[in-house]
Amino acid sequence: AAGVIQSPRHLIKEKRETATLKCYPIPRHDTVYWYQQGPGQDPQFLISFYEKMQSDKGSIPDRFSAQQFSDYHSELNMSSLELGDSALYFCASSLGRAGNTIYFGEGSWLTVV
Amino acid sequence: GIQVEQSPPDLILQEGANSTLRCNFSDSVNNLQWFHQNPWGQLINLFYIPSGTKQNGRLSATTVATERYSLLYISSSQTTDSGVYFCAVDNTGFQKLVFGTGTRLLVSP
Numbered sequence: 001a002a003g004v005i006q007s008p009r010h011l012i013k014e015k016r017e018t019a020t021l022k023c024y025p026i027p028r029h030d031t032v033y034w035y036q037q038g039p040g041q042d043p044q045f046l047i048s049f050y051e052k053m054q055s056d057k058g059s060i061p062d063r064f065s066a067q068q069f070s071d072y073h074s075e076l077n078m079s080s081l082e083l084g085d086s087a088l089y090f091c092a093s094s095l096g097r098a099g100n101t102i103y104f105g106e107g108s109w110l111t112v113v
Numbered sequence: 114g115i116q117v118e119q120s121p122p123d124l125i126l127q128e129g130a131n132s133t134l135r136c137n138f139s140d141s142v143n144n145l146q147w148f149h150q151n152p153w154g155q156l157i158n159l160f161y162i163p164s165g166t167k168q169n170g171r172l173s174a175t176t177v178a179t180e181r182y183s184l185l186y187i188s189s190s191q192t193t194d195s196g197v198y199f200c201a202v203d204n205t206g207f208q209k210l211v212f213g214t215g216t217r218l219l220v221s222p
Binding site: 007013031033035037042043044045048055059088090092094097098099100102103104106107 | 144146155157201206208209210211212213214
């Protein structure tokens, strides 16, 4: 079965640079979520989209922005990168906003040097 | 916000042993999922179980929503079961999962 696809899987950026992560949800899923997992920590909710509109917002820094496009894929843009942004970034998707399983992608490893 | 506590924090088993992982949460929930994060970082969904009991092979889970806890049972453990097990809940109705701190499981041959 098709899963959530994330790209790139790994990237290395320097401080103050910009990074963009892409996410392709499971076909027919209309809701996309972004999570950030720092080293040794549990995943933290960043932001979600339902039917291409922002649905909810968590602890997402102002330097980060995200959107969901007409084909339901989503992108997370991170600017002015800091060393503390080094983390594993997950995209997840579900059918509908409530009462359904959320499926996670394999994650994108971001290292800021 | 809702608090999620998992126990034990660490668990070491011999291959073939059984184990029970616990997740306590501080409020009623709309969603509860168990995940296995393997050593490569992948978060694999095990169960969507806001209430009731489910089984999938050697794994089963029970959530007692009225008492605000969930249990994950692993039977006949294998080395590939090693990793971190997370319980994650949502009480907003918008699938904004809050993760517990996880149980780190090591299964030795």
